[in-house]
Structure formats: C-alpha cells, structure tokens
Amino acid sequence: MATLSILFICIGNTCRSPMAEAIARGLGEDRVRASSAGIMPFGRIVPSTVEALEALGYDPRGLESKGLDEIDLGDFDIIVSLLGPSGLSYLPSTLGAQLESWSVRDPYGEDDDVYLVVARELERRIRELLTDQETRELPLV
Numbered sequence: 420m421a422t423l424s425i426l427f428i429c430i431g432n433t434c435r436s437p438m439a440e441a442i443a444r445g446l447g448e449d450r451v452r453a454s455s456a457g458i459m460p461f462g463r464i465v466p467s468t469v470e471a472l473e474a475l476g477y478d479p480r481g482l483e484s485k486g487l488d489e490i491d492l493g494d495f496d497i498i499v500s501l502l503g504p505s506g507l508s509y510l511p512s513t514l515g516a517q518l519e520s521w522s523v524r525d526p527y528g529e530d531d532d533v534y535l536v537v538a539r540e541l542e543r544r545i546r547e548l549l550t551d552q553e554t555r556e557l558p559l560v
C-alpha cells in the first residue's frame with residue numbers, strides 16, 4: 420500500500436481525534452501519515468487520552484491540539500469526521516479527499532474506562548478502514 424494520508428476531525432482535538440491519529444500511526448506504521456484537528460480546538464490533549472493510548476500500546480508522543488485552519492486539507496486522501504455527518508459540513512465542498520462520517524462518543528469529562536472504550540472503538544474502525552484501503556489497491560487478476 421502506498422502512503423495513505425488520513426485526517427481525523429472532532430470538536431476540540433483533545434480526545435477522539437488525537438486518539439485516532441495515534442492509533443492510525445500505530446496500525447499503519449510507515450504506510451500511513453495521520454493527523455488530527457478540531458473545529459474549536461481546546462489547545463491541549465487531556466491526560467486520559469494519553470493514558471488510554473498507552474494502555475493499548477500506542478505512542479502518544481507528538482500529539483497536539485490544533486484547528487482545521489492550521490491544516491492543509493488538500494494534503495489528505497481521507498478525512499474522517501468523528502462527529503458524524505455534521506463534522507463534514509465544516510469542510511470545503513471542493514476537497515478531493517474521500518470523506519468518512521463516524522459517530523464516535525466524546526469521552527471528554529468521562530472516567531478513564533470510557534476513554535478506553537472509545538479508543539478500542541477507534542482501533543476497530545481504523546483497522547477496518549486500513550483493510551478496506553488495502554483491498555482497493557489489490558490488482559485485479
């Protein structure tokens with residue numbers, strides 16, 4: 420699989436989308452360039468996000484909370500809204516990226532168990548996304 424660039428978006432870029440970024444980097448290794456951004460970034464990654472990632476064996480280093488305006492949206496093959504369809508409405512209609520809409524629970528303010536549940540859900544969905552992308556790239560015989 421050629422390098423695949425994925426952007427995950429949510430509201431504050433403090434929980435779900437940074438989790439997805441780290442998980443995609445971990446699962447995709449050198450085949451995936453993952454990033455994340457928020458519609459209204461909080462400016463920090465909450466400790467429970469880092470703890471959930473580490474508990475599942477993902478490296479949280481390098482994660483930072485940033486806004487959509489700090490990202491070149493044209494650089495991505497896939498953009499995933501973790502807010503469901505409403506998140507896609509914040510994107511320009513002219514993007515050439517594949518757009519995905521996932522409704523993923525926001526764990527902000529919840530206990531650590533909820534962060535783990537969300538991280539596991541993201542892990543499952545990202546595995547499916549990467550498997551689907553690999554399947555699309557297989558040559559027809």
